Amino acid sequence: MLLTIVAFIVAILLLVSLHELGHLVVARWCGVKVLRFSIGFGKPFFCIKRANIEWCLAPIPLGGYVKMVDTREGDVSEADLPYAFDQQHPLKRIAIVVAGPLTNLILAVMLYAASFSIGGITQIRPWIGIVEPASVAADAGFQSGDRIISVNGQTVTEWTDAQAKIMLNLDSGKVQVDVITATGQPAQRQLNIAGTDAADNVAKTSYLGIMPFKVINQIGMVVPDSVAAKAGLRTGDTLLTINGRKLINWQDWVDSIRASAGAKLDITYQRSGQKLQTSLRPDAVLENGTIIGQVGVGAMRDKAWDAQIRRHYQPSFFQSVQLAMQRTWDYITLTLSMFAKLLTGQASLHYLSGPLTIADVAGKTAAIGWQSYTEFLALVSVSLGVLNLLPVPVLDGGHLLYYAIEWIRGKPLSLRIQEIGLRFGIAAMLMLMLVAFFNDITRLFG
Numbered sequence: 001m002l003l004t005i006v007a008f009i010v011a012i013l014l015l016v017s018l019h020e021l022g023h024l025v026v027a028r029w030c031g032v033k034v035l036r037f038s039i040g041f042g043k044p045f046f047c048i049k050r051a052n053i054e055w056c057l058a059p060i061p062l063g064g065y066v067k068m069v070d071t072r073e074g075d076v077s078e079a080d081l082p083y084a085f086d087q088q089h090p091l092k093r094i095a096i097v098v099a100g101p102l103t104n105l106i107l108a109v110m111l112y113a114a115s116f117s118i119g120g121i122t123q124i125r126p127w128i129g130i131v132e133p134a135s136v137a138a139d140a141g142f143q144s145g146d147r148i149i150s151v152n153g154q155t156v157t158e159w160t161d162a163q164a165k166i167m168l169n170l171d172s173g174k175v176q177v178d179v180i181t182a183t184g185q186p187a188q189r190q191l192n193i194a195g196t197d198a199a200d201n202v203a204k205t206s207y208l209g210i211m212p213f214k215v216i217n218q219i220g221m222v223v224p225d226s227v228a229a230k231a232g233l234r235t236g237d238t239l240l241t242i243n244g245r246k247l248i249n250w251q252d253w254v255d256s257i258r259a260s261a262g263a264k265l266d267i268t269y270q271r272s273g274q275k276l277q278t279s280l281r282p283d284a285v286l287e288n289g290t291i292i293g294q295v296g297v298g299a300m301r302d303k304a305w306d307a308q309i310r311r312h313y314q315p316s317f318f319q320s321v322q323l324a325m326q327r328t329w330d331y332i333t334l335t336l337s338m339f340a341k342l343l344t345g346q347a348s349l350h351y352l353s354g355p356l357t358i359a360d361v362a363g364k365t366a367a368i369g370w371q372s373y374t375e376f377l378a379l380v381s382v383s384l385g386v387l388n389l390l391p392v393p394v395l396d397g398g399h400l401l402y403y404a405i406e407w408i409r410g411k412p413l414s415l416r417i418q419e420i421g422l423r424f425g426i427a428a429m430l431m432l433m434l435v436a437f438f439n440d441i442t443r444l445f446g
Contacts, residue, residue: 004363007373008355009061011362013039015104015381016064019388022103023066023096024053030092033083036067062355062433090407097399104385105328111378112324113317119371120314121323126162127309128179128210129302133251135209136198140191142210145182152176159212159309164334166191166208170199172346203350204443212309215250215299226296231280233269233297240275241268250299257282261293331382339390354436356444393418393425 017039027034038044040058047056058064068085069076076084085093126148131138148156151165152175162177169175175191193199202208219237222229239247242256243266256265261284268277282293315323341347358380365376388396398421406412 001363003366004359007362007366008359011358011377011380012061014377015107015384016040016061018107019100019104019384020064020066022099022101026099027066027068027085027096030088030096031083032085032088032092032096033069033080034066035069036065038067039064041065090403093403094400094407097396097403098389101385101388101396104381104388105332108328108331108378108381108385109321109324111374111381112327113320115371115374115378116315116323117317117320120312123157123311123313124159124212125309125311126156126159127212129214129305129309130211130251132209132211133255135207136191136193136202137189137209140177140189142177142179142189143181144214146179146187146189147181149178149180149186151178161330163208167202167206167351168334168337168341168347170194170202171348172341200348200350203348204439214302214305216302217247217250217253218300219297220300221298223296227280227283228295228297231267231278231295232276233267233278233280234271236271236300238270239267240270242266244268257295258292261285261291263293328378328382331379332386335383335386339386349435350439352432352436352439353443354433354440356437356440360444392428393421394429395425398425 020037020039024034024037034053036054036056038054038056038058039061041060041062041064042058044054044056044058047054049055069080069083070085071081072086081087085096088096128137128142128144128146128148131142131144148162150156151162152169154165156162156165166175166177170191171194173192173194177189177191179187179189181187193202217239219228219233219235219239222233222235239250239253241247242253247253247256260282262281264279264281266277266279268275270276280295282295284291285294286292338347338351342349342351361376362373365372389400390397391401392398393402402413402418402421412418
């Protein structure tokens with residue numbers, strides 16, 4: 001919990017402060033007088049004045065703002081009129097508005113470049129190792145060993161790209177996935193669940209029922225003080241039978257344990273070439289309204305399969321920058337595509353996430369390591385930059401639209417039109433925030 005809180009605070013402080021700093025720096029370059037720089041909304045609980053600017057922290061960590069001299073927000077002295085934001089040429093105001101989101105996109109490139117050049121790049125081929133029974137993927141005919149070639153005619157070369165393209169198109173209609181099977185034959189898998197509860201469930205969980213890795217019938221992890229630990233099972237043990245019945249694979253073990261809550265099970269396993277026996281009773285655990293058995297073990301990954309699907313390499317600094325720019329651009333287009341599908345009803349609102357999910361992912365990536373956390377920051381920075389450029393009043397993109405129209409017309413839009421746009425923008429953003437918070441709560445605590 002502490003790691004999650006710290007990782008989230010660091011993310012907010014870094015991404016929001018640099019976004020607002022972009023506005024501030026360009027505003028100063030354009031001769032606009034800046035009064036306050038705030039991270040967070042609400043009444044500031046900390047302020048310090050430097051260079052005639054109040055630098056503040058406020059309690060609501062959902063953004064920040066730069067307050068400038070502006071005749072629309074109160075009386076401005078004659079001496080300050082030339083430095084008022086609203087008195088500047090539209091091009092200057094456009095530059096100031098664009099500076100924040102642009103800073104986020106540049107930051108994303110820098111973070112990705114740092115991650116790639118220092119930690120290297122790990123690519124996961126879009127090969128399917130595990131297909132969960134009774135899942136969306138299983139119903140579509142996916143099989144272990146399938147190698148995904150394309151999604152709706154678009155070639156894919158990495159696991160994350162394949163997964164994103166499938167999920168992004170689930171609510172649009174049929175999703176056709178071309179694969180090469182484990183036997184080397186071309187085949188097609190088709191998902192046709194648009195508008196169903198299954199599609200909503202995928203949007204909520206971000207899980208299709210397929211994973212790129214394979215596991216073997218061997219214990220890779222034992223939870224301390226768990227049922228398995230008390231029964232004497234250890235990492236590396238190969239599971240052979242349950243109540244005399246031979247175990248076919250790891251999924252067979254999982255299914256047997258889940259179906260046997262509280263029941264006594266006799267287990268035969270192999271350790272260091274010796275066959276051993278033990279007994280255990282799976283704990284009864286409530287999962288999605290159903291009682292299942294749980295013993296506290298995890299599977300061991302198939303190292304031979306991992307060696308085939310995983311490629312790690314160390315690019316040069318210039319290659320890292322080039323790859324970082326490409327990765328940033330890919331996420332920009334993916335984010336814009338998602339917003340377009342949300343607006344047209346071709347994507348579920350369950351894909352929206354808010355600060356609780358961001359905090360949760362921040363903690364999880366920080367626990368994995370610096371590289372995962374750095375790339376998480378880059379991804380959120382891209383999302384923040386793109387979101388703020390959307391032409392919605394209240395956001396930077398809305399102001400950009402107003403100033404662009406003013407520049408073309410030679411005069412600003414009427415105050416009446418601007419007020420209507422502002423109300424629409426506030427209503428739209430409040431609705432999105434409520435949906436995002438609801439999704440966060442149901443996803444994390446539902």
